[in-house]
Amino acid sequence: MGKIYAILSGKGGVGKTTTTINLGISLNSLGKEVIIVDTNMTTPNVGLHLGSPIVPVTLNHVMKNEAKIEEAIYEHETGTKIIPSSLSISELKSIDTDKIADIGKKLKKISDHVFLDSAAGLGEESRASIKAADEIIIVTNPEITAVTDALKTIKLAEQMNRKVLGAIVTRYTGKKWEMDLPTVHDMLEVPIIGVIPEDDSVKESHRMKNAVIVTHPKSKAARAYKVTARRILNPEEAKEKNKERQVKEKKKGFFSRLAKSLGL
Secondary structure, three states: OEEEEEEOOOOOOOOOHHHHHHHHHHHOOOOOOOOOOEEOOOOOOOOHHOOOOOOOOOOHHOOOOOOOOHOOOOEOOOOOOOEOOOOHHHHOOOOOOOOHHHHHHHHOOOOEEEEEEOOOOOHHHHHHHHHHOOOEEEEEEHHHHHHHHHHHHHHHHOOOOEEEEEEEEEEEEOOOOOOOHHHHHHHHOOOEEEEEOOOOOHHHHHOOOOOOOOOOOHHHHHHHHHHHHHHHHHHHHHHHHHHHHHHHHHHHHHHHHHHHHHHO
């Protein structure tokens, strides 16, 4: 029996779909059977990111009982399975998002890991993805608005009795105007399971309509996604990394205060 992860963000534009795709393909490269489902019915992007915006059968057809779930599964060149949603506004009619949970139960029987690329925010589609998931993964940028919205999403997941596995910080540069990682960790109160650096290779992979771990496997972002995927399989590794960051931050704070006291 597999496990379902809902990939969520408090706001749009933080790299949620990019992260979902690259995590899924990374786990597939580790020998895991993976299915990525675009549960962002209103503004679906998985198909667009992978160069297949229009397919004959989508998740919408399944949810309207017009097709079986097996008919909506497509295979990426890496072997990762994809279930896209329709770009057509007309196909949003009569969609019962509660059916996502039932579909998830079926997919767990045929896959090791099911990733739900949810809609951003706290709306109906996000709630349906949370309800369907076994665990939640939060995607955020290291800026106060994104982190604040991510915290709201975490609180909603906790209210719905879902475990939050951790957060992934994307587009990280480490520059002084960004929130530092220990602060993000303290604010969200969940482990940071991945840090994806700002990398032009990600933008180039979007142009090439593929995952960055496929188009630029040696890039900084690709390596970071692969590390993050391994931490999903071994959450204790992420917890240890968070402890290391906290220790480093305390040491840095001590030496900063010491230098200041010495007038340096």
